[in-house]
Amino acid sequence: CLPANQERFANGKLATVQFHPSAQVVMTAGHDRSVSLFQVDGIKNPRIQSIYLESFPIYKACFSVDGEQVIATGTHHKMFFVYDMMSGNIIPIQKVRGVDERFLRDFELSPDGSFMLVTGTSGYLHLLSMKTKELISTMKVNGRSTASAFTPDSSKIYSYSKEGEVFIWDVRSRKCLHKFEDEGSLEGKCIAVSKNNQYVACGSSSGVVNLYTTDVCLKENHPKPVKAIMNLVTSATCVTFNPTTEILAVASCESDEAVKLV
Numbered sequence: 700c701l702p703a704n705q706e707r708f709a710n711g712k713l714a715t716v717q718f719h720p721s722a723q724v725v726m727t728a729g730h731d732r733s734v735s736l737f738q739v740d741g742i743k744n745p746r747i748q749s750i751y752l753e754s755f756p757i758y759k760a761c762f763s764v765d766g767e768q769v770i771a772t773g774t775h776h777k778m779f780f781v782y783d784m785m786s787g788n789i790i791p792i793q794k795v796r797g798v799d800e801r802f803l804r805d806f807e808l809s810p811d812g813s814f815m816l817v818t819g820t821s822g823y824l825h826l827l828s829m830k831t832k833e834l835i836s837t838m839k840v841n842g843r844s845t846a847s848a849f850t851p852d853s854s855k856i857y858s859y860s861k862e863g864e865v866f867i868w869d870v871r872s873r874k875c876l877h878k879f880e881d882e883g884s885l886e887g888k889c890i891a892v893s894k895n896n897q898y899v900a901c902g903s904s905s906g907v908v909n910l911y912t913t914d915v916c917l918k919e920n921h922p923k924p925v926k927a928i929m930n931l932v933t934s935a936t937c938v939t940f941n942p943t944t945e946i947l948a949v950a951s952c953e954s955d956e957a958v959k960l961v
Contacts, residue, residue, distance in 0.1 A: 700741040701741065701742070701743070701744055702744070703716070703725045703727070703737055703739055703744055704725075704727045704735060704737055704744070704746075705744055706737065706743075706744065706745060706746040707735050707737075707746050707749060709727060709729045709730075709731045709733065709735075710731040711729055711730030711731035711756070712729050712730045713727055713728070713729040713730075714728055714729040714730060714757050714758055714759060714760070715727065715728045715729065715757070715759055715760040715761070717760070717761060717762055718739075719762055719766050720762055720764060720765070720766045721766050722766065723738060723739050723740070724736055724737065724738060724739065724747065725737050725739045725744075726760065726762065726769065728757045728759075728760035728769075728771060729756075729757055730756040730757065730774070731756075732751060732752050732753065732754070732755050732756055732757065733749050733750065733751050733752070733757075734749065734750050734752070734757065734760055734769060734771060734782065735748070735749040735750075736748055736749075750782055750789060752771065752773075752780055752789070755771075755773045755776060755780070756773060756774045756775075757771050757772070757773060757774070758772050758773055758774045758804045758805070759771070759772050759804065759805060759806065760772075761806070761808055763808065763812065763829065764808060764809075764810065764811070764812035764829075765812055766784075767783065767784055767785055768781055768782060768783055768784065769781070769782040769784065770806070770808070770815065772803050772804050772805070772806060773802075773803075773804075774802075774804070775802055776802060776803065777793075777794060777800065777801065777802065777803055778791055778792055778793045778794065778803070779791075779792050779803055779806075780792070781832070792832050795817075795825070795827060795832065795833065795834055796833065796834060797825075797834040797837070798817065798819070798825050798827075798834055798837075800817075800819045800820060800823075800825075801820070802820075803817055803819075804818070805817070805818040805846075806818065807847050807848060807849060808829065808849075809829075809849045809853040809870070810849055810851055810852070810853050811852070811853040812829055813828070813829055813830075813853060814826055814827065814828065814829060814835070814849075814853065814870065815827040815828075815829050815832070816847055816849070816856060818844050818845075818846075818847060819837075819844075820843070821839075821843065822839050822840040822841060822842055822843055822844050822860065823837055823838070823839050823844070824837065824838045824839070824840065824844055824847065824856070824858060824868075825837050826838070826870070826873065836873045838856075838858075838868055838873055838875070840858050840860050840864070840866045841860065841862070841864065842860040842861055842862040842864070843860060843861040843862075844858050844859070844860055844861075845859055845860065845861050845886075845887045845888060845889075846858075846859045846887060846888065846889045846890045847859065847890065848890045848891055848892045848899075849870075849892070850892050850896055850913075851892065851893075851894050851895070851896050852896070853870060854869070854870055854871070855867055855868060855869060855870060855876070856868040856870060857890055857892055857899060857916075858890075859881070859887040859888075859889070859890040859901060860887055861886055861887055862886075862887070863880060863881045863884030863885065863886065863887050863903065864878055864879070864880055864881070864887075865878060865879050865880075865881055865887075865890065865899075865901065865916070866878045867879075867916065867917060876917070877916070877917055877918075878920070879916055879919060879920050879921065879922055880920065880921055881901040881903065881909055882909055882921070882922075882923065882924055882927075883903075883905070883907060883909070883927075884901065884903040884905075884907075884909075885903060885904055885905055886903055886904035887901065887903055887904075888902050888903055888904055888934055888935055888936055889901075889902040889935060889936055889937055889938050890902070890938065891938045891939050891940055891947075892913070892940075893940040893944040893947075894940060894942050894943070894944055895944045896913055897912060897913060897944060898910055898911065898912060898913065898925075898940070898944065898947075899911045899912075899913055899916050900938040900940070900947055900949075901938075902931075902934075902935025902936070902937070902938045902949060903934070903935060904934045904935075905934075906929070906930075906931035906932050906933055906934060906935055906951060907927055907928065907929055907931075907935070908927070908928040908931070908935050908938055908947075908949045909924035909926075909927050909928075910924055910925050910926045910927075910928065910947065911924055911925060912925055926961075928947075928949055928959070928961055930949065930959045930961075931949060931950075931951045931957055931959065932951075932954070932957075933951040933953035933954045933957060934951055934953055935949055935950070935951055936950065936951050936952045936953065937949070937950040937951075937952070938950075946960050946961065947960070947961045948960055948961075949961060
């Protein structure tokens, strides 16, 4: 196939590439301060549009669950942008009341479309309403939170700390249900929960990705991984399951072509 964004290559590093949840569209966003949408047909991949966010290198961009909005955070900004694809409006969210952070960078959207979880510094996790973009509650892990993932039913959050611990939160009560240590983890980097809620994958700075079953994670403090995937030699920076939970992709952005499908 042709490159997905061949009609407009980015001038800087791409931070995000994501398929639209329901349309045959792919979005690219990155350090050249732009978000581009392409109709993906594998033949021409025509560009639909590009939006430019002035002096706002993008750290992460994500489609909302209904596919009507794009949320974009910057590399060094407190604010973030919401692009309404229906109206074509770009809405700046200057400050979220109650969230006192120097930068808002990493975030996750809940699968049911209700919540946006923003990873703060010093272990703070801020749960926002997707509808109003206002703060609902703040949770705190010991140490520093590096990655989080919602369960498929949006009822729980798995939050991975830099110290290698995983905290499991109940979304409704915002209480910590359990925490466990990721075996052999020197520094937590990325986490994913499978679509059927059967597995949790934790990737660390050593390049090891541990695969656990969720029922063991909820009970034990030192669970044994079902499998430890040792194929990466640099930090595991991305783990994700395919929709049918048959394949796990593990990748490292620290060396070329370090993508493995398990």
